[in-house]
Amino acid sequence: MAQDADVIVVGGGLAGLVAATEIADAGKRVIVVDQEGEQSLGGQAFWSFGGLFLVDSPEQRRLGIRDSYDLALQDWMGTAGFDRDDDHWPKRWAEAYVAFAAGEKRDWLRAMGHRIFPVVGWAERGGYDAMGHGNSVPRFHVTWGTGPGIVEPFERRAREAQTNGRLTFRFRHRVDTLMMTNGAVEGISGAVLEPDGVERGKSSSRKVVGDFSLRAPAVIIASGGIGGNHEMVRQNWPKRLGEPPKFMISGVPEHVDGRMMGITEAAGARLINRDRMWHYVEGIRNWNPIWPRHGIRILPGPSSMWFDATGKRLPAPLFPGSDTLGQLHYIMSTGHDYSWFILTQSIIKKEFALSGSEQNPDLTGKSWRMTIKRATNKGAPAPVEAFKQNGADFIVRADLHELVSAMNTLAGNDLLQHDHIKAQIEARDREIANPYVKDAQVMNIHNARRYIGDKLIRTAKPHRILDPDHGPLIAVKLNILTRKTLGGFETDLDSRVFGNNREIIRGLYAAGEAAGFGGGGVHGYRSLEGTFLGGCLFSGRNAGRAAAKAAG
Ligand SMILES: Cc1cc2nc3c(=O)[nH]c(=O)nc-3n(C[C@H](O)[C@H](O)[C@H](O)COP(=O)(O)OP(=O)(O)OC[C@H]3O[C@@H](n4cnc5c(N)ncnc54)[C@H](O)[C@@H]3O)c2cc1C
Numbered sequence: 250m251a252q253d254a255d256v257i258v259v260g261g262g263l264a265g266l267v268a269a270t271e272i273a274d275a276g277k278r279v280i281v282v283d284q285e286g287e288q289s290l291g292g293q294a295f296w297s298f299g300g301l302f303l304v305d306s307p308e309q310r311r312l313g314i315r316d317s318y319d320l321a322l323q324d325w326m327g328t329a330g331f332d333r334d335d336d337h338w339p340k341r342w343a344e345a346y347v348a349f350a351a352g353e354k355r356d357w358l359r360a361m362g363h364r365i366f367p368v369v370g371w372a373e374r375g376g377y378d379a380m381g382h383g384n385s386v387p388r389f390h391v392t393w394g395t396g397p398g399i400v401e402p403f404e405r406r407a408r409e410a411q412t413n414g415r416l417t418f419r420f421r422h423r424v425d426t427l428m429m430t431n432g433a434v435e436g437i438s439g440a441v442l443e444p445d446g447v448e449r450g451k452s453s454s455r456k457v458v459g460d461f462s463l464r465a466p467a468v469i470i471a472s473g474g475i476g477g478n479h480e481m482v483r484q485n486w487p488k489r490l491g492e493p494p495k496f497m498i499s500g501v502p503e504h505v506d507g508r509m510m511g512i513t514e515a516a517g518a519r520l521i522n523r524d525r526m527w528h529y530v531e532g533i534r535n536w537n538p539i540w541p542r543h544g545i546r547i548l549p550g551p552s553s554m555w556f557d558a559t560g561k562r563l564p565a566p567l568f569p570g571s572d573t574l575g576q577l578h579y580i581m582s583t584g585h586d587y588s589w590f591i592l593t594q595s596i597i598k599k600e601f602a603l604s605g606s607e608q609n610p611d612l613t614g615k616s617w618r619m620t621i622k623r624a625t626n627k628g629a630p631a632p633v634e635a636f637k638q639n640g641a642d643f644i645v646r647a648d649l650h651e652l653v654s655a656m657n658t659l660a661g662n663d664l665l666q667h668d669h670i671k672a673q674i675e676a677r678d679r680e681i682a683n684p685y686v687k688d689a690q691v692m693n694i695h696n697a698r699r700y701i702g703d704k705l706i707r708t709a710k711p712h713r714i715l716d717p718d719h720g721p722l723i724a725v726k727l728n729i730l731t732r733k734t735l736g737g738f739e740t741d742l743d744s745r746v747f748g749n750n751r752e753i754i755r756g757l758y759a760a761g762e763a764a765g766f767g768g769g770g771v772h773g774y775r776s777l778e779g780t781f782l783g784g785c786l787f788s789g790r791n792a793g794r795a796a797a798k799a800a801g
Pocket residue numbers: 259260261262263264265282283284285289291292293294295296297298299300301422423424425471472473474500501502504505506508509604605606733760761762763778779780781782783785
C-alpha cells in the first residue's frame with residue numbers, strides 16, 4: 250500500500266519538532282500531526298521558562314562553579330532512586346542523558362542560534378547527604394528568550410523542511426488509533442477537528458468535521474504527558490504520596506490530556522512508571538488565566554518561611570527550592586492540600602520568580618535593559634507585583650495579627666494561631682544576628698549567598714522577617730500544581746518502544762514526556778530540574794535519527 254511519508258510524528262511539541270527536523274535533515278519525508286492549531290506549535294515548551302540542565306558549562310565556570318559528569322551523575326542517581334526492574338532502560342537513559350548534558354548539548358543548541366542567560370540558577374538543592382537528592386551545584390541554565398527561545402531553532406528548521414517539501418504539518422488532526430498489522434505499526438487514523446483560531450494555550454474546539462488516516466512504516470509518539478487531565482493524575486497518584494489532592498491547579502494547557510497514552514497502550518505498547526509524576530507545591534492561581542485552572546509555579550529563593558495548613562513550620566530540609574517531592578509528601582501527610590509562605594517585601598523583590606515565558610517579559614523579550622532591573626529595582630519584577638496585587642492567593646499586611654487573620658479568612662477556617670506563628674518567626678529572627686547559626690534554613694541562606702549568582706539576583710540579604718523596614722509582610726497560599734509525567738513508554742536508546750511481550754514493536758518510537766523523557770522514566774522518582782526540555786531534545790533527537798536510519 251502507498252505510504253504517505255517515511256515517518257509520522259504525533260505531536261508538534263518540542264520532542265516532536267526535534268524528531269521531525271532530524272528526519273527531514275536526513276532527507277526523509279515526515280508528517281507532523283497535532284490536534285491543536287498552527288498557533289500552538291511548540292506545545293508546552295513555548296510556555297516554559299526555558300531552563301536547561303547543563304553540566305560543566307562555560308556559564309558555570311565563569312561563575313566559579315566546579316561541575317563534572319561524575320558529580321552530576323552522582324546527583325542524578327541520588328535523586329532518581331531507581332529501584333525497580335523496570336528501571337533498566339530509564340537508568341541507561343539517565344547515564345546517556347547526563348553525558349549529553351555534559352557534552353554536546355550546549356554546542357549543538359548554540360550552533361542553531363540558542364543562547365543562555367549568564368547567571369546559572371540553583372534548583373532542587375536537596376539538603377540531605379552527598380548521595381541524596383538534589384543538585385550539588387547550580388545547573389539551571391535559562392534560555393535567553395525562555396520557552397520561545399528553545400522552540401525557535403526547531404520551528405525554523407521545520408519551516409525550512411516544509412518549504413523544501415520534506416516536512417508536512419497536519420494541524421487539527423487528532424489521532425484516535427494506531428494502525429497495526431502483524432504486530433508492526435502501519436500508520437495512524439483519527440478525527441479532523443474544526444478550524445479554531447483560538448489564542449495559543451486556550452482550549453480549542455473538539456468538534457469533529459471529518460476523519461483521516463495516514464500510512465508510514467514508522468510512527469513517533471510525542472504527544473506529551475497527562476498534567477492537564479486531573480482525573481488521570483488522580484487515578485495514577487502514587488500511594489506513597491498519600492491521598493490525591495482534592496484541589497489542584499493546572500500548570501499545563503488542556504491539550505496535555507494524556508489521551509494518546511491510552512491509544513498507544515491499546516496498540517500493545519508498554520507503559521511503565523505511571524505512578525511517577527512531578528507536581529509542584531508552590532502553585533498560585535493565575536489572576537489572568539490562559540487555560541482552565543491555570544496555575545503558575547513560584548520558583549522560590551531560599552528565605553521565605555514555609556508553614557503547613559495548621560501553621561507548623563515545614564521541617565528541615567524542606568526549605569523553598571530544596572526538594573519538591575519531599576515537600577509534596579509532607580504536605581499531603583498533613584491532611585490538607587495547601588501550605589503557606591510568609592515573607593517580606595525584601596524577599597519577594599529578590600527571590601520570587603514565576604515559571605513561564607509570559608511571566609518573564611524581560612528574559613522572553615531578550616531585553617538586557619529590563620533584565621538588569623532584576624538586580625537593581627526597588628520593587629519585584631512587574632509580573633510578581635501584579636500577582637501581589639491581584640492574585641487570589643496573596644495577602645499583604647503591615648502587621649502579623651492582621652496577616653494571620655486574613656490567612657484564616659482566605660483558607661475558610663481558623664487553623665492558624667497568631668501566637669504560634671509569631672513564636673516561630675521570632676525564634677528564626679533571633680538567629681539572624683550572627684553569620685553562624687543553629688537554624689538549618691538560615692544556614693542554607695548563608696550558603697546560598699556564597700554563590701555569586703544567588704547573591705546577585707536570587708537571595709535576599711538575611712534580615713528579620715518581623716523587621717518593619719523590610720515590610721510589608723506577605724503571605725502566599727500555595728496550591729498543588731500539576732505539571733509533569735515522569736513515567737512513559739519503555740524505549741531503548743533508539744527510542745524504539747517495547748511491547749507488553751518485552752519485544753520491540755516494529756516501527757513504533759516514543760519521545761519527550763510520552764516516553765518519560767526517555768526510556769519510560771529517565772528521572773526515576775525525582776528531577777534535578779531543567780531536565781524536561783533537555784529530555785525532549787535528547788529523546789526527540791534519538792527517535793528522529795533512529796527512525797530516519799531505519800527508513801534506509
Ligand atoms: C509553564 C511551564 C514551564 C516549564 N518550564 C520548564 C523548564 O524551565 N525546564 C524544563 O526542562 N521543562 C519545563 N517545562 C516542561 C516542558 O516544557 C515539557 O515537559 C515539554 O515541553 C513537553 O514536551 P513534549 O513535546 O513532550 O509534549 P507537549 O509539549 O505536550 O506536546 C505534545 C503535543 O502533542 C499533541 N497531541 C497530544 N495528543 C494528541 C493526539 N491524540 N493527536 C494529535 N496530537 C496530539 C498536543 O496537542 C501537543 O501539541 C515547563 C512546562 C510548562 C507548562
